[in-house]
Amino acid sequence: MEHVGIIGFGNMGSVIAEQIKNEYSVIIFDKDKSKTINSRLKVLENVVDLVNNVDVVILAVKPQDFAPVLEEIKNYIGKKIVISIAAGITTTFIEKIIGDAKIIRTMPNLAARFGKGITWLCRGKNATDVDLNISEEIFNYLGKTFIIEEAMMNAATAVSGSGPGFYFALIENKPESEWEVIGVKRFIPELTFAAEALGFDKKTSNLAAELTYEGSFLTVKTGGLSAAELKKQVASKGGTTEAGLEVLLKTGSLIKAVEVAAKRAEELSR
Numbered sequence: 001m002e003h004v005g006i007i008g009f010g011n012m013g014s015v016i017a018e019q020i021k022n023e024y025s026v027i028i029f030d031k032d033k034s035k036t037i038n039s040r041l042k043v044l045e046n047v048v049d050l051v052n053n054v055d056v057v058i059l060a061v062k063p064q065d066f067a068p069v070l071e072e073i074k075n076y077i078g079k080k081i082v083i084s085i086a087a088g089i090t091t092t093f094i095e096k097i098i099g100d101a102k103i104i105r106t107m108p109n110l111a112a113r114f115g116k117g118i119t120w121l122c123r124g125k126n127a128t129d130v131d132l133n134i135s136e137e138i139f140n141y142l143g144k145t146f147i148i149e150e151a152m153m154n155a156a157t158a159v160s161g162s163g164p165g166f167y168f169a170l171i172e173n174k175p176e177s178e179w180e181v182i183g184v185k186r187f188i189p190e191l192t193f194a195a196e197a198l199g200f201d202k203k204t205s206n207l208a209a210e211l212t213y214e215g216s217f218l219t220v221k222t223g224g225l226s227a228a229e230l231k232k233q234v235a236s237k238g239g240t241t242e243a244g245l246e247v248l249l250k251t252g253s254l255i256k257a258v259e260v261a262a263k264r265a266e267e268l269s270r
Contacts, residue, residue, distance in 0.1 A: 003027065004138065005054035007047055007069060009035045011233075012085055013060030015113045017041055019141045027054055051076045056134065058083045063268075067097060074098040081131050083138070087157055087240065088268035091124030091150060102127040104135040105150060107157050108142055110164045110234060111215025114222070117143035118211050120156040144211050146204065154269060155198035156208075157240055158261035163191055163212040165241040166257055168220060168231035169248055179220070183213045187254065194258035240264045 002024050006013050009030035017026050017039075027042045029050045036043045044050045051057055051073045061069050063086045074097055083104045084094060091103045103124030111117040119139040123132045136145050148156060167187050171179045188209045195205035220227050235241040244261035248254060 002056055002134070003054040004056045004058060005029070005044075005050040006058045006060055007050060007073075008060035008062075008065075009039070010060065010062075012108060012112070013058070014039075016058060016060065016085075016108070016138075016142065019112065019115060020138055023141060024138070047072050048076055051080065054080065056081045056083060056138070058085065058138075060085050063087065063089055070094060070097040074101075077101045081127070081134060083135050087161060088154075088265060088270060090269055091122070093270050095124055095126070100126050102131045104132060105153060106135070106139060107153060107161055108139065109160045109212070109215065110230075111219050112142035114215070114218050115141065115143055116211075116215040116218055118160040118208060118215065119143065119145045120153060120160070121145060121147050122150040122153055124150075143215065144207075146208070152199060154265035155195070155200065155262050157265040158198065158244065158258045159191065159195045159200075159205075159208055160212045161265075162234070162241040162244050162258070162261040163209075164216040164219065165231050165234040165245060166191075166248055166254055167213060167216040168227040168234070169245055170254070171220070172227040172231060174227075176221075179217060183217055188213050190254040191258065194255045197255070197259070198262055240268070 004024045005027045006017050007029050009028050027050055029044050029047055030036050057080055066086055066089055077098055081102050085106050091105050094103050104127055106119050106121050108119040109117050139145050170182050191209035192206045195208055235245055240261040243264035244257035247260045248257035
């Protein structure tokens with residue numbers, strides 16, 4: 001059993017831990033102790049101790065906290081696999097700070113909490129196919145995985161990372177009886193078209209659109225929050241979803257919204 005350490009125990013960090021805890025030995029850390037105090041998982045007091053006790057490190061901290069965490073752990077990584085879930089943080093950026101580490105970049109989405117999410121994965125220059133496969137096995141417990149080239153990661157962020165926010169906007173203030181019709185008749189076809197326009201092949205585009213809809217529908221149906229609340233939850237200030245939502249609400253075009261979200265992802269990349 002591999003030992004997996006998760007740095008950052010917010011929304012996605014806690015979801016990953018919950019989905020994999022029965023398959024891996026999971027250790028967690030968050031600088032905000034209130035987030036881990038009630039967890040039944042093993043909690044360590046600092047990131048260096050965590051890194052020294054695991055085989056795989058998952059970085060689930062906010063992009064603004066990323067560089068300081070990398071500086072703290074860079075001398076202790078060695079041959080461990082480092083998996084990032086941060087939007088817009090490139091493998092090159094990470095490698096500049098921690099050197100010849102084996103980096104896997106991922107983009108999971110909201111429905112991972114139900115095991116119905118989508119995760120896109122790519123590898124940095126020092127990671128092997130074996131490292132990528134180990135990482136894919138971990139994220140298979142969150143739902144469907146896609147392995148892509150890093151050049152497509154911004155497009156993937158716009159499609160399945162921001163996609164749920166666009167679906168919630170489309171069904172907001174609509175009766176529940178219309179949610180499925182909007183998803184099947186409008187959201188899936190338009191998101192498929194948008195994904196193809198960004199460079200994905202037709203099969204991947206359609207599958208990603210279908211899975212983004214199914215996960216979003218399940219989230220709003222069973223998650224206990226309204227479409228408006230969920231839309232707000234996924235639309236980080238200044239982020240890709242917020243940029244796309246502005247266009248969607250102004251023009252009504254989901255295709256344009258995805259295009260703008262992808263452009264915003266590119267702007268935020270570092």
